[in-house]
Amino acid sequence: MTIHPTILSVPAPEGLQPRCAEARTRVVSNTPVNGEYHLLTLDAPAEVLACQPGQFFQLLCPEPEGEHPYLRRPMSIYGYDAEAGQLQFLYKVTGAGTRGLATLKSGDGLNVLGPLGQGFTMPAERKNLLLLARGVGLATLAPLARMAQQQGRRLTAICSARRPELAMSVDLFLSYGAEVIVVHDGDGSATPEALRSVIEAQIAQGRVDAFYTCGSARLLRLLQELGAKHNIPGEVAMEQQMACGLGMCQACVRSFREGDQVVHRRVCREGPVFPISEAIA
Amino acid sequence: MTIHPTILSVPAPEGLQPRCAEARTRVVSNTPVNGEYHLLTLDAPAEVLACQPGQFFQLLCPEPEGEHPYLRRPMSIYGYDAEAGQLQFLYKVTGAGTRGLATLKSGDGLNVLGPLGQGFTMPAERKNLLLLARGVGLATLAPLARMAQQQGRRLTAICSARRPELAMSVDLFLSYGAEVIVVHDGDGSATPEALRSVIEAQIAQGRVDAFYTCGSARLLRLLQELGAKHNIPGEVAMEQQMACGLGMCQACVRSFREGDQVVHRRVCREGPVFPISEAIA
Amino acid sequence: MKDLQNTPPCDMGVQIGGLRLANPIMPASGTFSEDLSDVFDLDILGAHVLKTIMRDARAGNPTPRVCDLQGGMLNAIGIPSKGIGYFRDTMLPYWAGYSAPLIVSISAHTMDEFAQLCEEVTLPGVAAIEANISCPNIEADGRAFAMRPDTTEQVMTRLRAATDLPLWAKLTPNTGEPVEVALAAEAAGADALVVANTALGMSIDVRTRQPRLGNIMGGMSGPAIKPIALRMTYQIARACSVPVIGCGGIATRDDALEFMIAGARAVQVGTATFQSPTVMARLVAELSDWAAAEGLTSIEQIIGTVTAPTGGHS
């Protein structure tokens, strides 16, 4: 495995290990999965591979023909492997930046900045985890599932999708030893009401010490309600338009409850992972 | 040989064949020659291959890393072959645009606009032609040499260069049946004085009915002087910064003598080929 | 989006004051000439806008007259001109061969000269006059007329008196008071406002330490100025009641739509033609396909349809 040098090795301040770095990586593969998504695998240098589940990178996307993405695009870490020197992202093609990503071919270079932000926390007493997400949001939870398995926690993953065959990463979650429940729009199993019953049943069986979710405001509200009712803690990974990704520009704020107050926090710095109880959907 | 469609087929005005077209070509090869230059060979559609020696194309150069050429770059036609569907340019890497050209690999696409401008003229009575140029300027004269050979004219090509091994296209001119004289800076044979003797000798032998040159102001002045003295006509291909390449923007004007007056002409439209006697070096 | 095959075509005509254009796409002054007819049939355009002319023959600026930038270019062409006689005797008859309306751009350094030229180009075959008031005004210390509301109103009043033809005013992005200038042009009787001309810029060759234009400074155009021209279009379309014609950095169908949604009734395309001489032909076709697919019956239905941002902090 080749380790590519970072673009710039700036002298780190005495005794301080830079938390993130701007690095030039090389594309191992970039393949369509599941119709709507692409899986990007990169050869990456060690200094960007000390990742936590829930953290993200800012990718400097190549320009697709006739379009000119300027800012970096935030992407959750889908997989990281410091030993193999690899980093993975799972993305949905939505605009100029992700269209640019989709043009990447094996062997191409890609400049990445990361790892960024605060990842998920998993206090020891959370032995039974419930993961709930929809669409590409599941990508964000994949490394969390892997870590949970390594730490011997029990995992239930509810994958919500438009159609059952679009439910992302089912096999991956199964391989991490999760019990996987697929719900979809076709049979009404993905409505908040239907989901509420499924989750209530899990709670009743004592299978839920904490919730982990990301993306959907509807799912967040459902978990806030269930969490408050059953006193179950949880975390959510949130999104916001970003510029710097480092905490400097204040572009990415969202509102959060802090006691009686509503405060702004930066998704890129204080997040992207926040306590479910404090998030405002 | 694949013919690629033009980007846009706009309905041509009734009965009028567009003189030039914007076409998407494909790179056959792009190889360094002679240290300083690159030879670019393209698969091109028939509608851009009705070329005249001395005409040029405007190339939409790809962006090299970290640079952003916006305007097209003018390049003389080095070779064209309507039957083979091929077009060739010989270029020197000097700035952002040509650095972008140098990144092109076999199979890549390249958007070209042309053929543009007025080519060289060769009235029947010009039986003995003297071609004089330096550096990449010789590229412009290559298709002229080929046409002269096809028409059975006699050809002398003086190739001027910094070092003899840098003299461009000697073999090519030889293959077109030209007598080739290489002059270079190393032994003083490329100074205007030395060149004057060489050319005077050619004239004395009756080998010069017309001059063709391009590029260098110094060579142009020499030929203006010799042309006036011996009453020998000639043509020069000139350069100027361009924007549109079509005659619309007036960016590319140069001054020319027209009787007693100095007038502006557009290099892209009235040129790039002009009578040597009217040019102002 | 509906199915393209089964939708009736949309009426692409737009009304600019008294003038009806077959479609909203036209060239920007100085980036268009008869030479483009080598590339496509110019009669597919909504209008033909000529390079600005001045009364007397002039050479224009020293070279280099252009240089390129990230996302655009600088130009200091100046206004080389063969004079009014050449316009009347040679250009006008040539353009009479087309059916698209002819828009004649004029300029001058003094109000008298401007008004006189305006009268002189008021000729059969001319559909409208575009007053390029973004040119240096000698009576105002070299500042362009369109830099200030007062000079704008003065010169437009003189031009209004000099012609019965539809009169457009072309504004500059270099002013700090774009809305006040637009209101002044409207008050003086402009029939439409072209928003906008180039932004004053500069570029230096680090190797030679020389400016990259012979004229030192020049006008910036192309995609890089689009956000500025769009902002002015939005501000001016809200403040004025005469039609606004958007101009600045338009290169794609969505660019044209952005200006129309912001309030422009038509758009001018300049620098993009240098990158791709077929771009205006493509825009006419793509805009019409888009409108049909959207189920519009008239392209005018999209003008000024910008909505408030949802906004929010969450």
Add this chain to the structure above:
Amino acid sequence: MKDLQNTPPCDMGVQIGGLRLANPIMPASGTFSEDLSDVFDLDILGAHVLKTIMRDARAGNPTPRVCDLQGGMLNAIGIPSKGIGYFRDTMLPYWAGYSAPLIVSISAHTMDEFAQLCEEVTLPGVAAIEANISCPNIEADGRAFAMRPDTTEQVMTRLRAATDLPLWAKLTPNTGEPVEVALAAEAAGADALVVANTALGMSIDVRTRQPRLGNIMGGMSGPAIKPIALRMTYQIARACSVPVIGCGGIATRDDALEFMIAGARAVQVGTATFQSPTVMARLVAELSDWAAAEGLTSIEQIIGTVTAPTGGHS
């Protein structure tokens, strides 16, 4: 260019009024914070310029606060601020840990508030105050102070009286009178001029027909505005005698050199840091290598060395 190995290093220090910077590279206000210390040692910079602060705690603008453009971006962050107390008690001690001089950017909507804040930030540990007079001025109908020479002179006179620290004025490219505004700031006692802030722009999402910023309009920055900022730097450096600090679209060594050749004594780097957070560290190193290779003994030798274009029509 000489051989890099055998050339003595060039003195990279530049003088900005009474202040000496170790090198000409510093961040632009609003694009920099302590967070960048994750990426490189911030003490390699010529100075630290903080995000503009206002007196009272404020939330800033609705989201989305940024969108990207060809060659740059728009922002309408507003000035979220934790207030002057947070600055004094938390930020100032943090930055005291560095040796690079600290430049504090301040703003306000009225002159009284501005002057009061100026006095309040005149504290040990602050090396200079940058007055962001490109903010809307409530007393002048929402126009920024720096839009006009008179309001510029008024507010800068008040600020000058309020502090003994070096006082910089940050100008706006949205004015039609950049040189007059610069002269007014100088006359009122500014020690340096930062040229310039963002250009007012707009972008619309064609699909939703909504502005792409929650605030509708916003400031354009990045390479797209470089020619405008460079032109102003050239104009102002020729007209004024106080130091000019160039700002707008600087992303490469040659960009920085372009501004210095045009007359800037130092430069600020903003948006480029978002594309590449290591860019300022790279610029410091590359500029110093370049200067050594050119055989300069002081980087100040290149300031204002722009030469006349050769020009010509042939």
